[in-house]
Amino acid sequence: MKLTMYLCHMNKIKKILFIFLLLFSSFSQALTCTSQEGQNILKRDVFTSFFYPDTLIGRDLFRSDKVNISIICTNNSTVPKNVYIRYDKNIIDNYNPNVDKVDFILQMKNQQYIAGMDSLIPQASILPGETHTIDLNYLYIMRMTNFPHQILSNHPSMVEIKLSIGELDDISAGVTEKIVVIRNMKLISFPHCELGLSMRILPANIDFGVITFSGDHPIEKIKNFSLEFTRDITSGCSLNQLPDYNVDIYFSTPNRLDYDNAFSLDNGLSIALTPMDGYAQSVKFNQPHKVHRIIMNRNGKYKSFASFSARLYNNNAVIRPGAFSAPVTINVYYH
Known part of the structure; x- marks a missing residue:
């Protein structure tokens, strides 16, 4: 009511200016809200695409x-x-x-x-x-x-x-x-x-423990445990200079549990598990940039893993970091 009376006493030019200011204020506020929403969406999208699942x-x-x-x-x-x-x-x-x-x-x-x-x-x-x-x-x-x-x-x-x-x-x-x-x-x-683990292994005789699940708290939320192996090309190496590499993967459990052929490769090839000090399987790299993935499905049956380890070696000779370096990246995820 007061606004109507105020507008009635204003001359034509002031009315136009006043209405223009009101419209501009509403438009500016709309822009601000849209901008904030856009920032939230941007933050969420970037977070999802950049950080997940490769933690x-x-x-x-x-x-x-x-x-x-x-x-x-x-x-x-x-x-x-x-x-x-x-x-x-x-x-x-x-x-x-x-x-x-x-x-x-x-x-x-x-x-x-x-x-x-x-x-x-x-x-x-x-x-x-x-x-x-x-x-x-x-x-x-x-x-x-x-x-x-x-x-x-x-x-x-x-x-x-x-x-x-x-x-x-x-x-x-x-x-x-x-x-x-x-x-x-x-x-x-x-x-x-x-959490996940990723490391680059230089061509050499490397034998190391990578990841251990242990503790009193059961890891019930973890349904799959996957390893991803990628052969990287180092600058200065031609394709015919790159030797074949083997990666021996050891999966050990406290009681040598039977996982019922739970491991599989992306291409559908089954992996035969060899009982040793746990389970072992060798993956051979003979193609550059080839990704090999091993997935273990726990099916909610087992409470923990004891350890995982890997050894990278060349069939013919030990390759030291240098001109023939072709690192292998291993990504370990659980989800």
């Missing part, structure tokens, strides 16, 4: 002194609040006495990252025997430095990373947690979160 741990574990760890949670109520990091100085002293601390950088993936910017948490150092607590509010990628290659190659349990839903004191109270140990990884079920 990785230890991408360059055997190739450099950096370790990347990403944590992805699809339910905000179960996002881990803290990450705890510690390492054993005595283990490192056996290989390189000069390493007296571990430097790490936490990199948060957020809307700024989608726009091409990184939000970095300042680099911090961790002393031997010290537990460092970092707050996690959504998604981080951790890059650890100061890890000499020979340490990563020779010792299975140098650094331990704990992700917990609760605070530091809650761990003793039995809160659900996920423990990750570099190169000998122990994963305890963490609802609505997914």
Whole structure:
């Protein structure tokens, strides 16, 4: 009513200007809402397409002194609040006495990252025997430095990373947690979160433990356990220079359980499991960029896996990193 009376007393020019301002304000507000909705959609789409399902741990574990760890949670109520990091100085002293601390950088993936910017948490150092607590509010990628290659190659349990839903004191109270140990990884079920492992193996005689499922909490949500092998071409290598590689895969279980021919390749070829210290199967790489995938279907019957390990070798000779390097990438997922 007051607005009508106000308009009646305005001259024609003022009325036009006033109506124009009202229309412009409504249009501007509509643009703002659309922009915000678009940002939310963009964030969700990029998150889905870029980070899922290839959530990785230890991408360059055997190739450099950096370790990347990403944590992805699809339910905000179960996002881990803290990450705890510690390492054993005595283990490192056996290989390189000069390493007296571990430097790490936490990199948060957020809307700024989608726009091409990184939000970095300042680099911090961790002393031997010290537990460092970092707050996690959504998604981080951790890059650890100061890890000499020979340490990563020779010792299975140098650094331990704990992700917990609760605070530091809650761990003793039995809160659900996920423990990750570099190169000998122990994963305890963490609802609505997914972790995977990826590493590049240089052509050499490498024998290593990769992933271990253990703990008192059953891993009931994991229905499939898949390994993906990809032969990569290094620049400078022609196709006829690349030798064939074999990867021996060992699946061990505490009681040598019978998995009823649960492994299969993408092309439908069944894998005959050979009981050894568990189960073993060799995969041969004779085509560049060929992806081999092994999927294990647990069918909800088994509570845990004991270990997985792999050995990469050449049929005729050991191939050292160099002119003939043709790394093999192994991605390990559970879902």
